[in-house]
Amino acid sequence: MRDTRRARLILGLLLAVALVLITIDHRQRDDSLFEPARSAAASLFGVAERAGTDVAKPVGDFIDTFASAPESKRRLALLRAENARLRQELTAHSLDRHRSAELTRMLGLSGLGGYRVVAAQVIARRGVPGFEDAVEIDAGTGDGIRSEMTVLNGDGLVGRVVHTSPATSTVVLLTDPASSAGARLEGNSQVGVVTGLGPVAGGRLIRFRLLDAAAPLTAGRRIVSFGSQHGMPYAPGLPVGTIQHVEATPGELTRVAYAKPFVDFTALDVVGVVVRAPQRDPRDAMLPPPPPVASKARAATPPATTPTAPPSSSPPTASPTPSTTVRDQGGERPRAARERGSGTSRQPVRARRARMPQRPAQARPAGPRQQPAGTRERPEARKHDQAGERT
Incomplete structure (x- = not known):
């Protein structure tokens, strides 16, 4: 739009009209004409x-x-x-x-x-020349650890130290085939040797060879470490495992069984190295309490009841009386046999004896009766004498 006089005039008029309308709308407010x-x-x-x-x-x-x-x-x-x-x-x-x-x-x-131990942690699995199953721990000679020391954890025997360095040590596990440890059956002094089975068994079983072939060996028996001199390489009394099954070895001088170790060799973490063994063998004190399977089974089994005989309508029969021996003319025979032979009961026999005439008692000299020489006692007199003695 061109800036002309006419355009300015129109713009001024529009502004004036706007001001008038704003003033009117402001004064009227709600009644404004512009509300619609x-x-x-x-x-x-x-x-x-x-x-x-x-x-x-x-x-x-x-x-x-x-x-x-x-x-x-x-x-x-x-x-x-x-x-x-x-x-x-x-x-x-x-x-x-x-x-x-x-x-x-x-x-x-x-x-x-009563062991003195140094705590350590398993940091790696490693192979050692001559051994197949070994681990590395983060404790060494700086902590007082030497070779041929026993290693344990919270479950039992783990193995022994074979190599040491200032900060680390190598432990060969009990499951290694080249590892052997003396062991003993729980509760007695029957000893044997425990050897590992290596990666074939995966640490789940170990072999126990009992030296006495005549000793009883059954599944469920537990074994502990027998120990060595000065507790090296193996300390005594450490839990080893529980026998799972016994191998039949007829004709051999030893017995072989396979045991499940108490230690889980696939999840080793915190272990302890025995730097001083106890002065006395703890024997079976370190074994865990046996599981109460037998007691639970006994508690679950109801007590055996003795079946009672059904009541009988027949009258009870008299128990047979013990046979007693009586003297008769023909010798000795059971009284019950006499009663059965005569067909009479004991009570009638007693009543009959009570009715028999009693002979008057005669004074007899003490001692056996003497008969004149050359005389013979009559059978009737003997019978009467025996009848009098019975009454």
Whole structure:
């Protein structure tokens, strides 16, 4: 539009009209003549504003996302690092609790037997020339550990030290085929030798060879370490395992059995190295209490009841009387046989004897009766004498 006198005049008139309308609308307020127009304009412009907002908002959000992307990435990286740190701390706390429990059990077992031990942790599995199953621990000569010392954990015998360094030591496990240890049956002095079976058995079984072929050997018996001089390489009294089955070896001088070790050799963590063995053999004091399987089975089994005979309607029969011996003319025979032969009961016989006439008692000299020489006693007199003695 050109800046002319006419254009300026029209603009001035429009401004004047606007000022007049604003003044009139302000003075009348609610009764203003422009209220319907204002409402219509508000409705129209409201719809236009909403439509513009719906169109412009996604575009604005998209632009804001690009603008704030570096900050979001930085915050996401911080959250991921915090999450990893918390997860690591949780795992470390769990391992610490597990190791604390293992250490407590190991110290409790060694204290029960009177052993002086140095605690260590298994840090690696390694191979040693001449041995197939060995581990590395984080304790060495700086901690007072020497070769040929016994290694245990909270369950029992683990193995022995074969090599040492200032900070680490190598332990050959009891499951190694080249490892042998003296062992003894629980509760007696029958000794034998325990050897490992290597990776074939996976640490689940060991071989126990009992030196006495005549000694009883059954499944379920437990074995402990027999010990060596000065407790090296094996200390006495350490739990070794439980016999699972016995191998038939007819004609051999020894008996062979396979035992399950108390120690889980696939999950070794905290161990203890015996630096001083006890002065006295703890014998079977370190064995865990046997599982109460038998007592539970006995408790679960109901007591056996004796079946009672059904009542009988027949009268009870008299028990046979013990046969007594009486003297008769023909010699001695049981009284019951006499009663059966005569067909009479004992009571009638007694009554009949009571009715028999009694002979008057005659004074007889003490001692056996003397008969004149050349005389013979009559049978009738003997019978009467015997009848009088019976009555």
